[in-house]
Amino acid sequence: MTDSEVGNVPAVGRPHIEPGKLFIDGQWCEANAKGRRDVTDPSTGKVITTVAEADASDVDAAVAAARKAFGAWAQTSGRERARILHRVADIIRRREDEIVAVESVDVGKPVSLCRAVDVATTAEIYEYYSGLAQSIQGATRHIPIPSHAYTRREPLGVVGAITPFNFPLILSSTKIAAALAAGNAVVHKPAEDTPLSALLMAEILAEAGVPDGVLNVVTGGGAEVGKALLSHPGIDKIAFTGSTAVGRYAAATAGEALKPVTMELGGNAAQIVFEDADLDKAIGSVIKGFVFNTGQFCMGGPRLLVHRSLYDTVLEILAGAVAGVPVGDPFDPATVVGPMAAERHLAKVEEYVRLATEEGGRIVTGGERLDLGGGYFYKPTVIAGLDDASRVVQEEIFGPVLTVQPFDTEDEAVAMANGTPYGLAAGLQTTDLARAHRVAARLEAGIVWVNDWAMLDPAIPFGGVKQSGYGREYGPEALESYTKVKSVVIAL
């Protein structure tokens, strides 16, 4: 093993990555059953390294380590935890090139975006929760009984964090930073396809002074490691981000054990372009909304609803602009769209585009793989002519695919935007301030953006309604979800 548990990484070249181990109780260890899982570079389709494949017995060990560490960690002052979390942010910035390279090769993220978004945001998340770690407080309540009555906010205990493949760094950090700030210990299970940055972050948190056992990382399959976490008696909360289908199972399983859960699930957001929109800005926002992270973005906007008066114009502009988006090697700084993160995600996109033509859709641009030397590349695709009932409109595709539908009235736009089972994000383009507020209030979504897309910050909570889940990431709301309230009433 080198300095870094996942390898020495040149600035922004493809890194050489050493095989990864589990991180339990501050130690790197093999899985009990000695299993290994391949990790693939999605831009070449080649195996780049392996990670340990854990099973339920490794989860037991990680949970035991977390339980052992929890007591002392919960007793540290918020200020001490803040210092440590702030050091994490500093180390992320110092080791930025290395993290960018690992995350990019693992997920297929363009290095320029990975640096500006994933890595920069991850540092900001730790910085933000470092601040909040010092602000945890209860309240004094004045009641008629002669007493001194107050509430305390206490950590929950051990959190099981289960994360998806698409934003490994950011989505694990939202959970780990908030949970640790509140004084919890964590067992983290990253996604099978993209586990590498979780191991690198374990090393960084240890370097920052997070005590042994406070963060444990167990790589492995959902059905084995994830499932073991959901029902483990030593886990006090499940923080899950992933698909609605797995989330439904996870919520039911954790619910059976009466564990609190947060469920950050699938999305299928609409971007509404009203007739009074600033069209140049709107087009940029629309394209960003569906190609960002190769469309593997829960809060992406894959459904464009455009006022009928602009419909033909918008389609014409999109046809040219989308075809010109640079797709290619994530390690080329000019690349905007990289490959899909895994072959199976690419296959799913192909299947939906095939279905779109069956359902009467017309491919305006894209609609096929891009052959770039064995990687999982797909051309950003725009599809017109589908109606609301179409499966391609209703379901989450999770790839660089945009459907475009016309509407006539504000009421119709709102009904179409709200007309799927999901409710994670939504957006609108308008120059009418009153309309912006009016429509934002009517959209069924955890976050609404006006005149841009994906404006996110650790201070702004996000999360879902309807089949997109419940609970919030980011903001003080997330911190609170990692605490429980105790009331103390002292007779006077």
Ligand code: NAD
């Ligand atoms: P997924 O549901 O397949 O997997 C998510 C995690 O759950 C992985 O770590 C996986 O190993 C684990 N898992 C799988 N089966 C399990 C089981 N039986 N028990 C316990 N854990 C299990 O999701 P994915 O394909 O990795 O990610 C894409 C999905 O995540 C999309 O639907 C996307 O919208 C959603 N997502 C949501 C948000 C959000 O904030 N709401 C953010 C990112 C992604």
